[in-house]
Amino acid sequence: MQLAMIQDQIVSMEELEPVYLDRGTFFGDGVYEVLRSYDGKIFTLEEHLQRFANSLAAIGIAGVDMDQIRSRIQRAFNAAGTANAKIYFHITRGSAPRDHIWGANLKPNFFLTISELADNANEKTRGIAVSTHPDWRWKRCDIKSLNLLPNVLARQDAARRGCAEAILVDEAGLITEGAASAFFAIFGQTLQTAPLTANILPSITRKYIIQAGENIGLEIVEKSLTSQQAAGADELFIAVTTKDIVPVVKFDGTVIGDGKPGKYTKLLIHEFRRFTV
């Protein structure tokens, strides 16, 4: 006999809904994306789909029809009717009794949510405080997987310190990225961020910020920073799909610049917006 138990209730394996056997829950065996729309238009959909396809391939989930995914996203977005929407979706390898080794006949599970983006004008105008946390994540953060417990713990630690984001620092003392964002520093007229490696998500927002930086005449340097270097920057900001650029005005308690969003950060916010219309 086989059985399951949900909270206090015993359930036979036959009665058990497959969602309870999702490998996404047992193992985090899945990958995800977060999209946003600006004024009714989904931003960089194709690039997110391409990265999603890369993540699926990297963990060996095959047979996902990307045209079907695209049409599901469009259909849900149209049904939601939200102009400034956050679109989250994931695919897990499927549902089956727990076994690390996956069977050949698994059918991937797709799940999506759409919600209205919170207005973050305040964060953009005033800037945020961030705090550092050891980078406890796995060694393939180039894959956008559901293994996000270290990110959750780091962000919760930041929140406890009154900070809006955790900046992750590896064992060599170098900043990799934010727990849910890319991380940038400006020194003079140089825009610096960590190079893309297996430890860093190939952020789509990052790519457009580098483009925006070039457009406004900044020199781009892809080189990792220490915490000390970051604390001494002229300007800092984080970048994330749902909020694009958010100025950082305090780093581990150290005030950055004059404690207000820097001039190049503001120029970049302005320049970035041009991509979104």
Next chain:
Amino acid sequence: MQLAMIQDQIVSMEELEPVYLDRGTFFGDGVYEVLRSYDGKIFTLEEHLQRFANSLAAIGIAGVDMDQIRSRIQRAFNAAGTANAKIYFHITRGSAPRDHIWGANLKPNFFLTISELADNANEKTRGIAVSTHPDWRWKRCDIKSLNLLPNVLARQDAARRGCAEAILVDEAGLITEGAASAFFAIFGQTLQTAPLTANILPSITRKYIIQAGENIGLEIVEKSLTSQQAAGADELFIAVTTKDIVPVVKFDGTVIGDGKPGKYTKLLIHEFRRFTV
């Protein structure tokens, strides 16, 4: 408006069952245990419950009543009526719209399955082959969390090579443990395994094997091994709750000893069994 989509079906947030918003799926934000019974008796239940409590505390899931967990396990085990059972259970932080930061009012989700243990007499008699894989896991493997994608990928890689387990090797070239097991080597009359650190699960089976080793007169050395050292061992074995000791007779293609389970490994299997009756 907010909505969700499950496969092709659009669902309003009001209709959506909470299980779809489990933080276990979004983030792997939960911890688990695997128990087994021998002939109708659950082995080392209290030690597993203690480790589970430690894992819950380490990720800040509070308010779980361990007496309630114990009684659920006993009730499900009695209902299953399986003498040699594998008991899996996890607790996630709860269900809520996706946000790294957790709310104060989340109610943890408990889920358990019981299945009959497959007979592994063959593996014990003949031994298994193992292959190495880079240890891609996060930096807190002392916490038994649901972030198991690197373990899944490593085991699948091993299976593709015709091996029954992946042995994980860190960036310094040292073996940490198996993807789902502890790892032991015997040199002469010395039993060697990696010391417990933040990179290694405090395996309960490991603890009993060390006890068994002392009982049969082996010297115990807690020191990490390189792959090369492991391949040159007199005997190798892995240890896991569901199978206790499984001899390893091939390591990355190198035959260990005479290609059959070693004499001390067999003595340890015998000695370990005494703990389980």
